[in-house]
Amino acid sequence: MTTYVSGIQIAHLIDGQFPDAVADAQPEFAVVKSESLVEVLAWLRDDPDQAYEFLSSLTGVDRIDWFEVAYHIESFQHNRASTIKVRSSDRENPSVPSAVPVWPGAQLQEREAYDLLGINFEGNPDLRRIFLWDGFAGFPLRKDYLNLPGGQMPGLERFPGEPGVELSGRGTE
Amino acid sequence: MTIKSEPFVVNVGPQHPSTHGVFRLRLTLDGEKIIDADMVMGYLHRSMEKLAEERTYTQNIPFTDRTDYLAAMTGNLAYVMAVEKLMKIEVPERAQFLRTIMAELQRIASHSMAIGIFANDCGAWQTPVMHMFRDREKILDLFEMACGARLTLNYMRIGGVSRDIPDEWMPQAYKLLKELPKRFAEYEDLLLSNEIIVARSRGVGVLTPEQAIAHSVSGPMLRGSGVAWDVRKADPYAAYDKLDFEIAVGTNGDAYDRFVIRLAELRQSLHILEQALDMMPGGPVHERLGTATVQPGGQSIAPLALRPPVGEAYGRIESPRGELGYYIVSDGGPSPFRFHIRSPSFINLTPIKQMAIGTTVADAIVILGSVDIVVGEVDR
Amino acid sequence: MEDTGTIVAFWILALITVGAAFGVAAVRNQIHSVVLLIVTFAGVAGLYITLSADFIAVVQILIYIGAIAILIIFAIVLTPRAGRLNQEGFMLLPALGLAALVAGTMIFVAFDTSWAISERDGFEETATAIGDLLLDKYALPFEIASVLLLSAILGAILLVRPEGAEEEIE
């Protein structure tokens, strides 16, 4: 069974090695400051006690107030998995360091996050759009990509016809 | 004095018999030798991740069929597992076994295709593919009996599966299990030691384990490089912890290793299926969820609007192509706040450039065939 | 050459050959030139047939169309950045003058020479006769030609070998 190392645990471990690097810790993930991200990831990969050598998934999330990039990392030796995050609060031009120097496997996934969310990965050698064409306007996975009439944000706030909640958003009568 | 020919750019795809869909490989050639390779994708991009943010958790299940359309069951499974992890739902045991059985049947179907198409990429004129289709058809028949669909199955539900299998299903499945070993022996005879396939794929597209891990590849590609890693074994989900099976690994990390691993996994899947069918418990196949309402006239008992608690979950399983992960962020609403698919086909393409440079066009096709991509899953 | 059929065939073939040969020089597109060259070779093969030299005719097709023309095609296609069209060169006028001179000389020689016509009939099996001559009377030139070709092959291999290949061999 894979041991899922909680964010608080891993935050403590990182804190021991890099004081001042952890920004936040939740049960599900630990948030690392973007300036120390690369060295934290490299340490997590190289340290024999951690040995998170496999980057399972890299993806961005638009949290409206900030952008975050989640790194789901795994260790084959210890059969562990954990989640590291990094945040960027710049709404217009979010930017985080690239993980490609640590894991070349992040290359395509960072391109995807850049393409769909507009997160700029500093240090990525080949940051281009991947699914959409060059010159595509905007970044579609951002929550403000479609500004609907009446100031409504896209997305279901509620399911139409679900009892107990008043109709709002895009639900129809 | 040396004589060099002009660099020559060839687009393999997007309309090409060997890109398995609308995928484009831009090769820069010096004669027949590849000096640069670039991937162009997105021709099948259907913005599933965005669409899913506007649909309920249950409504998103059909999307998971349409990512990896050759292995819809595993797509379903990975997604419902991520949501169950988020909502902390316990799934009834019979449903767990049904999921395992369906996932393994799907693995056989998908690997059959992968092996056949790989032989096609090595230049066989459709014969292996057609033979493999025979088995796949029978598995699809089983799927049809279980859920009424053959390709986009939409069988799994959050909390279980959509419906129990009919009574005739088990005898039919046992019959298939009796047939398959003979077929697999036939394929091994035909393909395993086929000298041309060996000559074409051995030593082609070599990926050392260090490179493989660094490039985040997974599934048969990772195991082909000799890394014994299988999510079914490492992090058993569904009923895999009760079943006995082995992981197939390669020793050379080349295209041939990926191919023999798929062949070996056919037999392992069969072994799992035999045990799972024998051990299948009775009972319900679906957990009744809190807000569940029975749909008028519909068979499904899955609730239409689930509201998982605020949080996030990353569910991963071993799909036929590798580690298939669904990352779901919930804000407490009826639809996911963020819905991300960690698709193995997409990430397995990362080292293509590295593998292709220095080889020939024919090798590049073999390498691409050994990666076994499904463009629906690459572009999503 | 008394046979009307042979005479008609000769003139048709001669026209095709000379016309195509003129085309080779006149046409701008290099690949078109090669195609016309192939036509010339075929015409020459036809002329050999009118002389009942069937072996030579077939060999002409085999060697010239099947091999020489292909070599020229290879040379054109594999030349880096060579324009596919022939360029207008400053040598046009001198070349024309030289060509006219050569043609004039040849026409003069052709008309001036009193051609000896053999009374003997053609060989039934030319291949045997040629084989006997090549391996008997003309054995030395034949061997010298082989050595020349061998050295040409070796030279070609040496030319196209990439620079780093020397270490690999040693």
Added chain:
Amino acid sequence: MVILLKGEWYDLRDLANPVRELIDGIGLPDAVDYVLWSLIASVAILTWLVVSVIAFIWIERRVVALMQNRKGPNRVGPAGLLQPIADAIKLLLKEAITTRDADRMLFWLAPIIVFIPTIVVFAVVPFGESMVLANLNVGVLFLIAVAGIMTPAVFIAGWSSNNKYALLAAMRTIAMLISYEIVQVLALLSVVIFIGSMNLQTFVSWQDEYNTWLIFIMPLPLVAYLIAGAVEINRSPMDISEAESELAAGYHTEYGGIKFGFFYQAEYMAGFAIAAAVTTLFLGGWTLWGLEEWIPGWIIFLGKLYAVFFLYIWSRGTLPRLRIDQLMSFAWKFMLPLMLVNVLVIGAEVFIWEETGASRNIALPAIGAVNTTLAVILVVGWGRFLGHGSGRQRGYRATLTREIGKIYYTGAEAS
């Protein structure tokens, strides 16, 4: 009965006889007679070719379908028999598209040039005792020479399309055809040395007279010729010039409609030409150990021809494709030395036979045995010498394990 039939107009054992009777009966001047005779023969050969191609398109599709567990064409006409005709009509009616950047003249010329050699070859093929259009003294050489015209034609097709796949395929084809042409020439050279003639009828009568087929005396040149033939007609495992999975449709990627039909037909006709050559040179042509007295020779000939052609269909349904460098090294490193040795051996055998003057009953079996043994020794030995049998050609199974996270990579056999 044999005497009864001999040379009568209803003697179908040799279709040339009734035609000759007919023309002689009219009593025309020599020149007209000659032209008429050639015309009838050409039309007959063309008709046979077209009918055979149409039949074999159906047969190939059905047979390969059987090999592949499917039904094949079975809708148009009884058992799908009319499918090739329907296809032909479709190809004829399709718009003849010329791509914008194509070299228009050459683009149209290529399918025509490709068609010529495949038909002309049949001029020298003896279908029966006197059923040969042109009984050339240099028939064997003619077979090779005319097939050589295919090479520039294929190049013209690939180049004029202005398509990168087509150009790449054309270059591959040329390199391949030239390499295997040498093998082909050497294979036929050894046969010619042995028989002492290049006339195809002489081959048939020699094999008839000595009551043996050359396949039993020289198996190695036959195999070499078959392989080189597969290259010439783009059959797997040598179909790299079409290489469906790599280069779409190879040199005729841009061709559609009847122009594609020309290539398609030419491929079959070239296949028949190879099969006809094999039949005549190695399988006794229209003779069948005396049975040709009873069965028409042309039926025997066609039966053998179709059987040889079936080999190519079979290989297409069975074998994957080799890579171009593997095929080239196979030609230059494996086949060429073997063929050179073979020519030497055959020459020595002919010389010894002439010197000793041994009777044919001793000489032929002896030569056959020596050649067969030598063929086996050469193929196996030379293969070993080139590194075959080192185990790299053999497949292996995946390693099975239950341990997680261990690395089994050795990398020993990669590189």
